Amino acid sequence: MRQDRPYSNIPGTYVLDPQHSMQGYELNMFCMSLNKPKNRDKFRLDEAAYLDDFPLTKEQRKAVLSRDWLGLLQLGGNIYYTFKLAIFDRRNMQYVGGAMSGVSEQEFTDMMIAGGRPVEGNLYTSEEK
Amino acid sequence: MANLFAGVGTSHVPGIGAAVDHDKTQLPYWKPLFDGYGPAREWMEREKPDVVIIVYNDHASAFSLELIPTFAMGVAAEFQPADEGYGPRQVPVVEGHPELAWHICESLIMDEFDMTIANKMPVDHGLTVPLSIMCGQPEAWPCKVIPLAVNVIQYPQPRGSRCFALGKAIRAAVDSFDEDLKVAVWGTGGMSHQLQGERAGFVNEPFDTAFLNDLTADKERLINIGHTEYMREAGSEGAELVMWLIMLGALDKDAKEVYRHYHVPASSTAAGLIILENS
Numbered sequence A: 001m002r003q004d005r006p007y008s009n010i011p012g013t014y015v016l017d018p019q020h021s022m023q024g025y026e027l028n029m030f031c032m033s034l035n036k037p038k039n040r041d042k043f044r045l046d047e048a049a050y051l052d053d054f055p056l057t058k059e060q061r062k063a064v065l066s067r068d069w070l071g072l073l074q075l076g077g078n079i080y081y082t083f084k085l086a087i088f089d090r091r092n093m094q095y096v097g098g099a100m101s102g103v104s105e106q107e108f109t110d111m112m113i114a115g116g117r118p119v120e121g122n123l124y125t126s127e128e129k
Numbered sequence B: 001m002a003n004l005f006a007g008v009g010t011s012h013v014p015g016i017g018a019a020v021d022h023d024k025t026q027l028p029y030w031k032p033l034f035d036g037y038g039p040a041r042e043w044m045e046r047e048k049p050d051v052v053i054i055v056y057n058d059h060a061s062a063f064s065l066e067l068i069p070t071f072a073m074g075v076a077a078e079f080q081p082a083d084e085g086y087g088p089r090q091v092p093v094v095e096g097h098p099e100l101a102w103h104i105c106e107s108l109i110m111d112e113f114d115m116t117i118a119n120k121m122p123v124d125h126g127l128t129v130p131l132s133i134m135c136g137q138p139e140a141w142p143c144k145v146i147p148l149a150v151n152v153i154q155y156p157q158p159r160g161s162r163c164f165a166l167g168k169a170i171r172a173a174v175d176s177f178d179e180d181l182k183v184a185v186w187g188t189g190g191m192s193h194q195l196q197g198e199r200a201g202f203v204n205e206p207f208d209t210a211f212l213n214d215l216t217a218d219k220e221r222l223i224n225i226g227h228t229e230y231m232r233e234a235g236s237e238g239a240e241l242v243m244w245l246i247m248l249g250a251l252d253k254d255a256k257e258v259y260r261h262y263h264v265p266a267s268s269t270a271a272g273l274i275i276l277e278n279s
């Protein structure tokens, strides 16, 4: 069980705190490995075989292979790490932002141009619609 | 003696660097942002600092969860642009200032700030994008750079009050360096943004405006913003703003705002820039 923290009631937010970091260490370090061109080539060649070198949970492995961007966070990933997988896919932050919040890249981009996700309704889980 | 004369606060969004690198700064999406950078570049060209201490955070480039230094200062003669997954940015190598950097590290540690000292530290967009914002695309960067990497990714990041105190200690160190150098400190990151989760894209312009105002009007309030308040009000990645407080701590108490620019969006972030000068 996750401890209750003062920030636990911020909606839609996965804080890389000690528990999250323990849960996601191997997953995040897999993502980190994609900083190296040699590793990117290897991963491109056979994603599943490449993942064998990392002790991921079944769920984490599945989330990587299926590019479940929100699931990756829920399984211990941190966006600065999981975004390396998006870079590998040549996806941008608006695509991933959209995927995590259930809209298309274009809708997400339009929301940003219109000033971003509004403050109202997004500060506390209790005020979510 | 070395003279710490000014501070700059600026966002360091990777997309801003990409817009520079791929010649997109005049496209309608980017033009309003870059128009606002014009006066900051003129200021930079006019003032010509010899050394800039750039406070930034590493985004899983030089460091990872393997090793998480809270404050790491680069003392090397040069720092290579990091490969963040696209191949390294095609920007000039960053030249350091080993003598001043070592002097600052020594002074900070004697002052009880237990710094991590880095001789090899590839620098990512957190450091090179502010250089692009302030200097454009020169053949070589016009100043020496001392990188100061702050952990703001793994919770808990250092508190604002600690960052401010570190800034003060950096100031004392620079003041006691026995060479005529013009030194600036840049605090980078922010402003409000959240890259992750269902709340991705969160922006809080009133928070950002108040933050920019209070860099001169109410430092005490800024120094005391806690982790949860940053995450809630400025977005989970908005907590990067503590790095601006290191810059603020290094300035005179009555440093004056000389320029400000704010624009939404730069990619998924609210971009801000401020220049503060000692009198």
Ligand SMILES: [Fe+2]
Binding pocket: B012, B057, B059, B126, B189, B190, B240
């Ligand atoms: Fe950052």
